[in-house]
Amino acid sequence: MTYDLATGRLARAGLLDPEAQQRAGEVLDAAKSAGVETLRVLFADQHGILRGKTLVAEAFRGLFRAGLNMPSTLLLKDTSHRTAFAVWEAEQGGGGDFVPMRGAGDVLLVPRPETFRVLPWSPHSAWILCDPVQTDGSPISFSSAQVLRQAIAGLDAQGLEAIFGLEVEFQIFERVDAALDHSQSTMPGAPVTTRNLTQGHQFLTESRYSDCEAVLDDIRRMAQGLGLQVRSVEIEMGPSQFEFTFAPLPALQQANAMVMFRTMVKEVCARAGLHASFMAKPRLENAMANGWHLHQSLLERSTGRNLFEPGADGSLTPQASGWIAGLLTHAAASSVMIAPTVNSYKRYLPFQLAPDRIQWGLDNRGAMLRALMQPGDAASRIENRAPDSSANPYFAIAAQILAGSAGMAAGLQAPAPTTSPYDSTAARLPRSLGQALESFASSDLFADTLGAEFVSYLSQLKRFEWDRYLNTVSEWEQAEYFNLF
Numbered sequence: 198m199t200y201d202l203a204t205g206r207l208a209r210a211g212l213l214d215p216e217a218q219q220r221a222g223e224v225l226d227a228a229k230s231a232g233v234e235t236l237r238v239l240f241a242d243q244h245g246i247l248r249g250k251t252l253v254a255e256a257f258r259g260l261f262r263a264g265l266n267m268p269s270t271l272l273l274k275d276t277s278h279r280t281a282f283a284v285w286e287a288e289q290g291g292g293g294d295f296v297p298m299r300g301a302g303d304v305l306l307v308p309r310p311e312t313f314r315v316l317p318w319s320p321h322s323a324w325i326l327c328d329p330v331q332t333d334g335s336p337i338s339f340s341s342a343q344v345l346r347q348a349i350a351g352l353d354a355q356g357l358e359a360i361f362g363l364e365v366e367f368q369i370f371e372r373v374d375a376a377l378d379h380s381q382s383t384m385p386g387a388p389v390t391t392r393n394l395t396q397g398h399q400f401l402t403e404s405r406y407s408d409c410e411a412v413l414d415d416i417r418r419m420a421q422g423l424g425l426q427v428r429s430v431e432i433e434m435g436p437s438q439f440e441f442t443f444a445p446l447p448a449l450q451q452a453n454a455m456v457m458f459r460t461m462v463k464e465v466c467a468r469a470g471l472h473a474s475f476m477a478k479p480r481l482e483n484a485m486a487n488g489w490h491l492h493q494s495l496l497e498r499s500t501g502r503n504l505f506e507p508g509a510d511g512s513l514t515p516q517a518s519g520w521i522a523g524l525l526t527h528a529a530a531s532s533v534m535i536a537p538t539v540n541s542y543k544r545y546l547p548f549q550l551a552p553d554r555i556q557w558g559l560d561n562r563g564a565m566l567r568a569l570m571q572p573g574d575a576a577s578r579i580e581n582r583a584p585d586s587s588a589n590p591y592f593a594i595a596a597q598i599l600a601g602s603a604g605m606a607a608g609l610q611a612p613a614p615t616t617s618p619y620d621s622t623a624a625r626l627p628r629s630l631g632q633a634l635e636s637f638a639s640s641d642l643f644a645d646t647l648g649a650e651f652v653s654y655l656s657q658l659k660r661f662e663w664d665r666y667l668n669t670v671s672e673w674e675q676a677e678y679f680n681l682f
Contacts, residue, residue: 200225205262210334212307213261220310221261224325227313228257234321238265240306240329241341241456243658244276244537245589249306249327265306265327269298272329272340273658276538277385281661295653297339304329304337312453317422318465326453338647339654341591342449347647348595349448351602356499359598362445362492362578363455367462367586368437368479369394369412372472391472397436397483405432412469413439419465425454434550435485445492445576448594455590475586477536478543486544486551489586491535492569493597494578495520506577507570513611521557521566521579521611523604524597528555528565528583530640532626532633533659534596535584539630539666544585547619552582554623556615563618565626583626592655599646630663
């Protein structure tokens with residue numbers, strides 16, 4: 198069927214090229230054939246959370262002709278859903294803080310046809326991911342996919358491609374109380390009350406897998422139904438904790454896969470009366486922290502050669518050495534992009550299978566970087582164990598590419614690997630979001646590669662969250678001082 202997309206607003210503005218128009222037509226045909234009634238038009242926000250509107254079938258064609266307007270303040274929300282920027286204040290002369298989206302107008306969502314997915318758990322409905330742009334069609338420098346594309350472009354210019362594999366840890370709990378009382382509808386909402394599906398602390402135990410097989414099968418099947426390349430389903434270390442691993446993919450595809458997986462898991466579990474959490478370190482008795490281990494390698498496009506595969510003597514290639522050195526050099530500055538919450542920094546504790554220092558090791562699970570490289574192994578790679586499962590995958594993967602590339606460009610060499618990652622004089626990873634923000638703001642790396650606006654934007658967004666945390670009287674303070682003074 199012909200849909201005449203070439204005369205639409207998006208095509209005329211160059212936002213939907215002829216190839217995308219053809220794919221959009223295929224999407225419209227597929228949606229009609231599958232009997233899709235509603236299309237969830239989404240974008241990944243600054244936290245890697247999918248937001249958007251739902252269109253009925255009659256409006257699908259219009260999306261590919263004209264896009265869809267969306268409130269711009271969705272790009273300015275912190276984790277409590279508060280707007281973190283003074284969009285209503287008059288612009289001050291002489292500079293000052295960067296305040297985007299003044300007046301709280303609209304942005305335009307441009308659909309990406311390749312991301313269309315019919316939802317296996319809701320087959321009358323489908324997803325499509327979009328890029329938010331200004332209403333005049335110009336890009337938004339700090340939008341999630343745009344940040345990652347900027348990082349990828351630097352490698353493209355060198356004929357290189359970064360490949361990423363994922364290990365994603367999370368918990369699934371039985372939901373005991375959904376916290377729906379009126380008094381619990383705060384910003385953010387009151388946490389739901391849960392209990393474990395399993396007692397846990399039985400790492401990779403077969404009987405525990407059998408106990409949870411039904412829900413894990415549901416999640417695996419839904420992931421595969423979305424086209425996600427699941428490699429394994431595992432019982433993790435803690436109670437009710439699980440891990441899914443995914444085959445290696447190029448950066449943008451892997452970031453898309455991560456936001457789809459995280460959203461799908463929460464939606465499928467909620468329908469079953471369960472609560473899935475990707476929080477870095479839940480405040481629950483005996484709960485373990487959730488890491489998001491990013492495996493990464495570097496390919497030479499012209500040959501397909503993995504530049505991290507060591508030579509016959511096992512020594513690091515110059516590219517692998519420079520990449521490791523770059524990740525280490527810029528580890529503190531990158532922390533906001535891979536460990537984005539106040540809670541993230543409660544995970545960096547010794548002897549918890551999470552790193553607490555900035556160093557690397559050869560197949561060492563306590564080190565920040567675990568090098569998995571052998572002569573003749575085309576899957577040779579570096580695993581960064583510092584990210585956690587709450588990270589915005591577009592920002593986190595961009596940080597890997599930019600830090601690793603900077604190390605190679607500067608000709609840096611990796612230091613000697615560690616064998617005792619928790620017992621050394623190596624510099625520590627940031628101990629708080631506040632420390633991470635200081636390192637991020639004082640580094641030139643992201644200002645030089647992503648622009649000063651991005652640095653100002655992310656700093657303000659996360660400082661808003663950090664300040665709210667500092668201004669909250671904690672249970673620890675109440676217990677420590679209320680009786681004493």
